Every structure is written in structure tokens, then in C-alpha cells.
Amino acid sequence: MTTTTPFGAANTAVLGEPKAQIARYQGLRSANSLGLTRSRHAPISSASSSLIRAVATPAKPETVTETKRSKVEIFKEQSNYIRYPLNEEILTDAPNINEAATQLIKFHGSYQQYNRDERGGRSYSFMLRTKNPCGKVSNQLYLTMDDLADQFGIGTLRLTTRQTFQLHGVLKKDLKTVMSSIINSMGSTLGACGDLNRNVLAPPAPIQRKDYLFAQQTAENIAALLTPQSGFYYDVWVDGEKFLTAEPPEVTKARNDNSHGTNFTDSPEPIYGTQFLPRKFKIAVTVPTDNSVDILTNDIGVVVVTNDEGEPQGFNLYVGGGMGRTHRLETTFPRLAEPLGYVPKEDILYAIKAIVVTQRENGRRDDRKYSRMKYLISSWGIEKFRSVVEQYYGKKFEQFRELPEWEFKSHLGWNKQGDGSYYCGLHVDNGRIGGVMKKALREVIEKYNLSIRLTPNQNIILCDIRTAWKRPITTILAKAGLLHPRFVDPLNLTAMACPAFPLCPLAITEAERGIPDILKRVRAVFEKVGLKYNESVVIRVTGCPNGCARPYMAELGLVGDGPNSYQIWLGGTPNQTSIARSFMNKVKVQDLEKVLEPLFYYWRRKRQSKESFGGYTNRVGFEKLQELVDKWEGPEVAPARYNLKLFADKKTYEAVDELAKLQDKTAHQLAMEVVRNFVGSQQNGKSE
Known part of the structure; x- marks a missing residue:
């Protein structure tokens, strides 16, 4: 018996049949697209009472009903694989592009924006985002991006939380020039x-080291596997x-394999079809203990598993992480990824493909708020999700291997690569990146x-530095304020913010422009x-x-909740393994100290040994914390005194204090800043 499913409702089994032919989601066809058909037979348990649905199924097998689709799905259907009408819109004299092209250009790695600080009209420009698996950037590509920022952007480069560049302020008339320059420098924005x-x-x-190199190679192979193939x-x-770029044969083999019904046959997009995925899809690869990638926030988290000799054997897989949500809509939520299973190293590309196809076939396409894979897994449960993925994988997942505790690793400072050279991580x-910092980085x-x-974490690493180069490089960088991490405020080292105003169309309040002042105020509270x-x-x-800056993993997350106000989230942990929870709504920026x-104060007074702020807030509970906030009248004020460790006499202290007040700082803050900058400028590269 054959069943027919509407758009997005795949893998529907007919109960009572020991074996049923499954008509799978085939992608919508436009006049310009190829007819894509495929089906396969799969055993279906007659005892099963659950239907696998993404959106809806017909009330009767004989009835085919039109499933609601989001507007973006229509744009994709009619685009001839993400070409039309973008290819026409970029040629017009208008400074902007139409709604359909605005959605399609995202697949090309760009967003249309306008300056929200300006009044009386919209000044359109485009943000371009590169795609750099593992964060790898060649010398040629970096210099090209540096030039493009000056010639066609706003004079700065923005490092993202996904190891890429963002170039802001590109005008429509310059898009092809900028894009072709990136491509000719062996870079890409495709799929960013x-x-x-x-x-x-x-x-x-x-x-x-074997595990690090293997993780990075695996990340590059996964990126190649899931790169669009249709040439748009x-x-x-x-x-x-x-x-032409060289692609490992194992990637080509995995992409073309259709032994378990994963592919669209005779299609220029064998994995994506005409409709691609329901929403964005994020993957991270790492090694045990190294949580520099926020592994649990991704749709798929891949962890290298080695034997006692350090030889990679396979991978643990996490699934279902994601940050985005909507204020005061409890059916949307951030979510941590959870264990799926273990696969041998030779199977990783097939397992990744099976997970992606499961989301492609079953993720919701009617309401984009619920289209991420985390909602599919939350709805189904991990057991059902695993069962469906295994049909596409063709095997059962092995038991998840035990892992050590995660640590956040910044990879900042001077470090040995293990091949005789050094790398230098810069906060x-x-x-x-702009101003004197940008000039110094380019020089080096x-x-x-x-x-x-x-x-x-929005930082940059300089690689392959010879020992003899350390001193001159350190001197150049220090003069531009790029200091060894020991001379950077610890609050700044782990802080992140999204760009927000003035260019992001989704921003409700400030983030990047507001966080410097917020961090200074937090430091002042620490001292108080x-x-x-x-x-x-x-x-x-x-x-x-x-959640672009992943605030729901922070110990203190500030999420824009209105003009000049934030929702406060508490409870993340320093190693990024616990999700925060909403503590207070609509706290005005001027009231943060309250x-x-x-x-x-109570964290300092009541914490347990080595207890982090996030750990403390989770242990005490939000009800008690709210009580402490409501009853707060301030700490006991100690008699004013100057710091004898920094100031030799009261006259010097008073002079520094007067200067500090002009910069809205304490005397101690200003003195420490001066000392750190001086010491940093004197660094000769000998310290690591």
C-alpha cells in the first residue's frame, strides 16, 4: 500500500501493514527545476502506534491536503535553486532588493540592512559573512578582507561567534566586486x-596533535559534504x-551514496533538493575537554574519541542544541544538545548526512519559529529521533562513550604549536577590528x-610564528593595545556581544556598543x-x-527586551555546559546595579569553595535571589582609603582620582589600566 504525504510530512507509516512503501518529501518543483522522485521500502512495525510527522498528515490516506508553508518556502520553490529573482535584482539601479531576493541572498552569505540611527529614510547596505571551516583564514584572504573593509565597507572587520568575518556597509552596486574578490582569494560566503x-x-x-588535527579535518569534510552543489x-x-577545489574522495562518495534513500536522484542538489533545510543548521566538532566551540549549542555536536595511544577511533554525537527564542512565547526556548550515540570514524559523514536528512524531511516548514531541529527532537523525544536517523544511516548507533569534564579554552596568549613554531591568540x-588595531594586525x-x-569567542589567532619573530610581533601588537591576556580585564576575556544597533534589523536595544560601559560598571560593582x-x-x-552571542549559556546573560532594557538570564557555567534561565524582565540599563x-555581594559572601557565580545562582534558586534583590539596601560602606600598593602618597592618589572621574572610572581602575598598558608595551616576547 502506498501513502502520500503533503509537503514536509515525511516517513508516514500506514498502521497495520507489516511493510509499507513510504513516499518521502520530494521537494517542491518550480517550472525551472528538475522533477525529483525517489522512494524506498522500509520495514514498519505493525505494533507501532506513532506517526512521524513534521507538520501535518491527511485525515485519510486517500486525501491529499495542501500543508501550510511559510513565505520563505515559496521563495525557495520558485527560485531555480536560489537564483531568481536575486540574479535580476542585483542589476537594478535601486539601492535595495525585493523581499524574495532579500531571503535568497542569505544563502549567498549576505543580509540586506539599513542604518537604524538615521531618520528620514533608509540608507541600505549589505553585510557579507564569510565561511571559514575551523576558522581557518589564509594570508591572502585576510589581506583581501582587510582591503575590502576599507574600500567598500565601514573600515572595520567583525569577527563572529562562528569563526567567520562579517563585512558591513557594502553597497548594492559593489556587491559583485566584493563577492568576486573574496572568491578569487579562495574564500567564500556560500552558505554562511x-x-x-x-x-x-x-x-x-x-x-x-592527532586529535586536534583530526577534529579540524573532520570539520572541513563535513563542511564540504554539505556545501550546495548546484552552482547558483x-x-x-x-x-x-x-x-575547482580538491575534495577528498570520501566526501564525494558519502554525498553520492543513496543506499538508504537519503538523496534526490538526478538533482543538482542531491542532499538539499529545491527546498534546502527548514531553517539554519549548525555543526561543531571538537576534542574531549575542549569546549571552545560551545559544543552543546549546536544542531550537531561531534566529539573525537581516541584510544589510549591518542589515535582517533570514532565520534560521539550530540544533537538538538540551539539558542534562538521569542520573548514571552514559552513554546520557543534555548536548548542544550543531548547524546545520540557513537559512530566509528569511517562512518561520520554518513551519520551526519542521516541526521541532516531527518531534519530536512521532518522539520517544520509552516512556522519558522519552530523550524530548528531542536523543536523536532523536543517533540519526538531522543529515542524516536534516533530510530528515524538510523533508517537513513543504515546502522544502529553504538553506545555513547564516556567523556571527561568540559573546559572552556580560549587559546589566547603565546603557545607552542608542537612543530617548532608558536601561535599567538589575541583578545x-x-x-x-578597526583603527590602530587593524593597521597593526595587517602589518604583522x-x-x-x-x-x-x-x-x-570573537578572537583571532596568528599562526606559524618563528621564535625570532616573537619579540618584534609582541612590540607591534602591544602598541596597538593587543596585549597578552594577563593584561586584559578578566571580565572582557570571556564577554561577547552581537552587533545589534545600528545595522541589525532585529535589534531591540544595544549590544556591541553598550557592552564596554556595562563591563566597566560590572567591574565597579565587583570593587564595591x-x-x-x-x-x-x-x-x-x-x-x-x-541569541547570536549565545547569552543563554552565560553566567550573566543580558538579552534585549525593549528600548534600553534587558531580560536578565542567570545560571550558565564557565565551561558552557548548563543553560541559563530567565531571572528578570525589562530591567532598564540604568538600573542594572540595583x-x-x-x-x-551575596555570591562573594555565601558561595561555597571555588563556586562559580552561575553555580551559586543555580544552588540558591531564583526565589531566594529575587528576595535578596528586592530587600537590597547596599553593602556596608568601608571608610575611604587609597591603595598603598598602587599609590605612594595621597597627593598622587588624589590627582589620579580626579583624572579617573573624567573617564567615569575609579582611581584604582585607571591606575591599573595605565600599568597594564605600560607593561604590555614593554613585553619582549619572552613570556608565554
Whole structure:
């Protein structure tokens, strides 16, 4: 017996039949698309009473009803594989593109934006995002991006939380020039946005160790496997010119394999079809203990498993992570990924493909708020999800291997690569490279022909540095304020913010522009309540609830909740393994101290040995914390005194204090800043 499913409702079994032919989601056909058909036979348990649905199934098998689809699904259907009408819209004289093209250009790695600070009209521009698996950036590509920022952007480069560049402010008339320049420098923006696999994360450190190298190679192979194949990107931006890149044969083999009904036959997009995925899809690969990639926030988390000799044997797989949500809509939520199982190393590409196809076939396409894979898994449960994935994988997953505790690793500072060279990880506040910092980085990267790695924490790593180069490189960087991490405020080292205003159309309030002042105020609160300088909490700020800076993993997350106000989230942990919870709504930015002072004060007073701020808030509970905030009248004020460790006499203290007040700082803050900058400028590269 054959059943027919509407759009998105795949894998529907007819009860009572021991074996049923399953008509799977085939992708919508446009006038310009190929007819895509495939089916296979699969055993269906007659005892099973559950139907696997993504959106809806007909009331009767004989009845075919039209399933509701989002507008974006229609745009994809009619686009001839993400070409039309974008290919026409970019040629018009208008400064912007139409609604359909605005959605399609995301697949090409770009968003249309306008300056929300301006009044009296919209000044349109485009943000371009590169795709750099593992955060790897060649010397040539970095220099190209640096040039493009000055020639066609706003003079800055933005490092993202997914190990990529963002280039803001590109005008429509310059899009083809900028895109072709990136492509000709062996870079790409293809798939950096849109309903497909985004940039694949991996630990950025160029450590010459088997597990790290294997994780990075696996990330690159997964990225290649899930790269669109139909050529739309090159047709639009370089007039169809082909850029050949060597692809490992195992990637080609895995993509073409259709032994378990995963592919669209005779299609230019064998994995994606005409409709691609229901929403964005994120994957990260790492090694045990190294949680530099926020592994549990991804749709798929891949962890290398080695034997006692350090030889990679296979992978643990997590599934179902994701950050985005909608304020005051409890059916949307951030979610941690959970264990799926273990696969041998030779099967990883087939397992990844099976998971992606399960989401492609069953993820919701009617309401984009619920289209991420986390909602599918939340609805089905992990056992049902695993069972469906195994049909496409063709095997049972092995038992998840035991892993050690996760640690957040920043990979900052001077470190040995293991091949005789060094790498230098540099902290970049909010990932924004501009001004003297941008000039210094270019000087070093160009002069020493260095390759680059971008980190998932919006920082940058300079690779392959010879011992003799350490001193001159350190001197150049220090003069531009790029200091060894020991001279950077610990609060800044782990803080992140999304760009938000003025260009992000989704922003509700400030994030990147607001976080410098917020961090200074948090430091002042630390001093007021008696917390030491080397103590810190993970702070992340976003301008809206979509969670681009992963605020729901922070110990203190500030999520835009209205003009100049934030929703406060508490309970993440320093190693990024616990999800935070919403503590307070609509806290005005000027009132943050009223909430933070009692929280930090009682953390210092009541914490257990080595207990993090996130651990403390989880242990005490939100009801008690709210009581502490409501009853707060301030800490006991100690008599004013100057710091004898920094100031030799009261006159010097008073002079520094007067200068500090002009910068809205304490005398101690200003003095420490001066000392750190001086010491940093004197660093000779000998310290690691």
C-alpha cells in the first residue's frame, strides 16, 4: 500500500501493514527545476502506534491536503535553486532588493540592512559573512578582507561567534566586486547564512596533535559534504566561472551514496533538493575537554574519541542544541544538545548526512519559529529521533562513550604549536577590528606572511610564528593595545556581544556598543562589594532574543527586551555546559546595579569553595535571589582609603582620582589600566 504525504510530512507509516512503501518529501518543483522522485521500502512495525510527522498528515490516506508553508518556502520553490529573482535584482539601479531576493541572498552569505540611527529614510547596505571551516583564514584572504573593509565597507572587520568575518556597509552596486574578490582569494560566503548548514566550528588552535588535527579535518569534510552543489553562487557572482577545489574522495562518495534513500536522484542538489533545510543548521566538532566551540549549542555536536595511544577511533554525537527564542512565547526556548550515540570514524559523514536528512524531511516548514531541529527532537523525544536517523544511516548507533569534564579554552596568549613554531591568540573586544588595531594586525600578518585562525569567542589567532619573530610581533601588537591576556580585564576575556544597533534589523536595544560601559560598571560593582580583580563571570549581551552571542549559556546573560532594557538570564557555567534561565524582565540599563550589586555581594559572601557565580545562582534558586534583590539596601560602606600598593602618597592618589572621574572610572581602575598598558608595551616576547 502506498501513502502520500503533503509537503514536509515525511516517513508516514500506514498502521497495520507489516511493510509499507513510504513516499518521502520530494521537494517542491518550480517550472525551472528538475522533477525529483525517489522512494524506498522500509520495514514498519505493525505494533507501532506513532506517526512521524513534521507538520501535518491527511485525515485519510486517500486525501491529499495542501500543508501550510511559510513565505520563505515559496521563495525557495520558485527560485531555480536560489537564483531568481536575486540574479535580476542585483542589476537594478535601486539601492535595495525585493523581499524574495532579500531571503535568497542569505544563502549567498549576505543580509540586506539599513542604518537604524538615521531618520528620514533608509540608507541600505549589505553585510557579507564569510565561511571559514575551523576558522581557518589564509594570508591572502585576510589581506583581501582587510582591503575590502576599507574600500567598500565601514573600515572595520567583525569577527563572529562562528569563526567567520562579517563585512558591513557594502553597497548594492559593489556587491559583485566584493563577492568576486573574496572568491578569487579562495574564500567564500556560500552558505554562511540561509536555510542550510552554516560554518562548521572546530577548536581554532593550530596544535599539532592527532586529535586536534583530526577534529579540524573532520570539520572541513563535513563542511564540504554539505556545501550546495548546484552552482547558483558562482552563477550569480562570477557569471558561472568555475573554481575547482580538491575534495577528498570520501566526501564525494558519502554525498553520492543513496543506499538508504537519503538523496534526490538526478538533482543538482542531491542532499538539499529545491527546498534546502527548514531553517539554519549548525555543526561543531571538537576534542574531549575542549569546549571552545560551545559544543552543546549546536544542531550537531561531534566529539573525537581516541584510544589510549591518542589515535582517533570514532565520534560521539550530540544533537538538538540551539539558542534562538521569542520573548514571552514559552513554546520557543534555548536548548542544550543531548547524546545520540557513537559512530566509528569511517562512518561520520554518513551519520551526519542521516541526521541532516531527518531534519530536512521532518522539520517544520509552516512556522519558522519552530523550524530548528531542536523543536523536532523536543517533540519526538531522543529515542524516536534516533530510530528515524538510523533508517537513513543504515546502522544502529553504538553506545555513547564516556567523556571527561568540559573546559572552556580560549587559546589566547603565546603557545607552542608542537612543530617548532608558536601561535599567538589575541583578545579582540566584541570581535571588532578597526583603527590602530587593524593597521597593526595587517602589518604583522603581511610582513611575516602569517596564516590566521578565528575563534568562536570573537578572537583571532596568528599562526606559524618563528621564535625570532616573537619579540618584534609582541612590540607591534602591544602598541596597538593587543596585549597578552594577563593584561586584559578578566571580565572582557570571556564577554561577547552581537552587533545589534545600528545595522541589525532585529535589534531591540544595544549590544556591541553598550557592552564596554556595562563591563566597566560590572567591574565597579565587583570593587564595591569586595570581589577581587582576578575573579570573573561569563557575560554575554544580545540586542534581541535570537541569541547570536549565545547569552543563554552565560553566567550573566543580558538579552534585549525593549528600548534600553534587558531580560536578565542567570545560571550558565564557565565551561558552557548548563543553560541559563530567565531571572528578570525589562530591567532598564540604568538600573542594572540595583540587580547586580546584591547578586555579586551575596555570591562573594555565601558561595561555597571555588563556586562559580552561575553555580551559586543555580544552588540558591531564583526565589531566594529575587528576595535578596528586592530587600537590597547596599553593602556596608568601608571608610575611604587609597591603595598603598598602587599609590605612594595621597597627593598622587588624589590627582589620579580626579583624572579617573573624567573617564567615569575609579582611581584604582585607571591606575591599573595605565600599568597594564605600560607593561604590555614593554613585553619582549619572552613570556608565554
